[in-house]
Amino acid sequence: MDLRNLPTISALSDAVTICEFQGIKIVRVIHQLAEAGISLHGGHLIWYKPAGEKDVIWLSEKAEFDTAKAIRGGVPVCWPWFGKVATPSHGFARNSQWTLNQHRENEQGVIVSLTLEDTEATRAIWPNKFHNEITFEIGRELTVSLTSTNTDKHSWSFTGALHTYFNVAAIGDIAVTGMGEAYLDSTKGNEACTGGNTLTFNAETDRVYTSPANPVVIDDKAHQRQLLVTNQGHDAAVIWNPWQALSVSMGDMADNSFETMVCVESAIHEQAIELAPGESHTLSTQITVQK
Ligand code: TA6
Numbered sequence: 001m002d003l004r005n006l007p008t009i010s011a012l013s014d015a016v017t018i019c020e021f022q023g024i025k026i027v028r029v030i031h032q033l034a035e036a037g038i039s040l041h042g043g044h045l046i047w048y049k050p051a052g053e054k055d056v057i058w059l060s061e062k063a064e065f066d067t068a069k070a071i072r073g074g075v076p077v078c079w080p081w082f083g084k085v086a087t088p089s090h091g092f093a094r095n096s097q098w099t100l101n102q103h104r105e106n107e108q109g110v111i112v113s114l115t116l117e118d119t120e121a122t123r124a125i126w127p128n129k130f131h132n133e134i135t136f137e138i139g140r141e142l143t144v145s146l147t148s149t150n151t152d153k154h155s156w157s158f159t160g161a162l163h164t165y166f167n168v169a170a171i172g173d174i175a176v177t178g179m180g181e182a183y184l185d186s187t188k189g190n191e192a193c194t195g196g197n198t199l200t201f202n203a204e205t206d207r208v209y210t211s212p213a214n215p216v217v218i219d220d221k222a223h224q225r226q227l228l229v230t231n232q233g234h235d236a237a238v239i240w241n242p243w244q245a246l247s248v249s250m251g252d253m254a255d256n257s258f259e260t261m262v263c264v265e266s267a268i269h270e271q272a273i274e275l276a277p278g279e280s281h282t283l284s285t286q287i288t289v290q291k
Pocket of ligand 1: 083163265
């Protein structure tokens with residue numbers, strides 16, 4: 001699938017066009033400093049490539065573009081819960097249809113924002129009114145910010161994540177550092193561990209870093225770059241690679257595609273955020289390529 005060269009349905013400005021793939025609208029950004037694509041299904045960034053750079057974001061070659069499912073890769077928006085604590089896994093936001101709200105551009109880049117509000121369908125599985133706005137600042141750096149506002153008459157609480165999949169040359173050759181020492185190991189029944197501040201990969205890895213520091217650095221020597229990930233509004237950094245057996249079991253990942261990806265996530269995991277009526281919270285991740 002060549003998503004980047006789909007025919008234009010409408011041109012919104014010099015840098016922003018709309019295209020469509022299997023009934024899913026994609027906001028396509030082409031600017032002198034960077035290119036990006038954002039699916040309205042899921043409010044989901046599916047590519048980001050600064051000019052002159054390799055892709056920063058990984059998208060599965062077997063990703064399914066189906067409004068009933070989440071897209072494998074990119075930056076899934078896990079909200080209003082993280083993980084399998086309820087159905088659907090990682091919340092409904094990544095399976096929902098978002099609305100294009102605003103776009104603007106200047107010589108520094110392009111800003112695109114989308115919104116998602118409660119509907120009868122969302123209230124049937126999570127009985128709260130909300131307004132979510134996700135903003136993508138696309139330029140030499142990428143910043144993704146999710147602001148959640150309580151538009152209900154009662155308080156509610158939520159967890160979630162910006163579950164970013166990064167493109168790496170070879171998982172066995174990268175190191176991830178800077179996320180703090182303490183973590184819960186999800187591959188060992190959430191065992192509490194320390195000494196995790198430098199992570200290399202040779203097996204399935206699924207860790208929740210509970211005292212997350214900034215920035216988390218993905219050192220990718222073969223790509224001759226470091227990816228710096230600076231998170232805000234979070235209380236955990238989740239690091240995930242499924243390795244081979246799990247990839248083989250997943251219909252939307254090629255068997256060996258785990259070799260070129262790693263997730264570094266800005267997560268609300270340890271302590272749910274409680275919002276009173278009218279209150280807002282912003283969860284964000286900023287990604288910088290350093291040579
Ligand atoms: O963030 C890590 C994780 O929660 C893993 O446990 C793994 O299941 C992954 O996310 C992907 O989840 P998904 O529901 O997208 O298959």
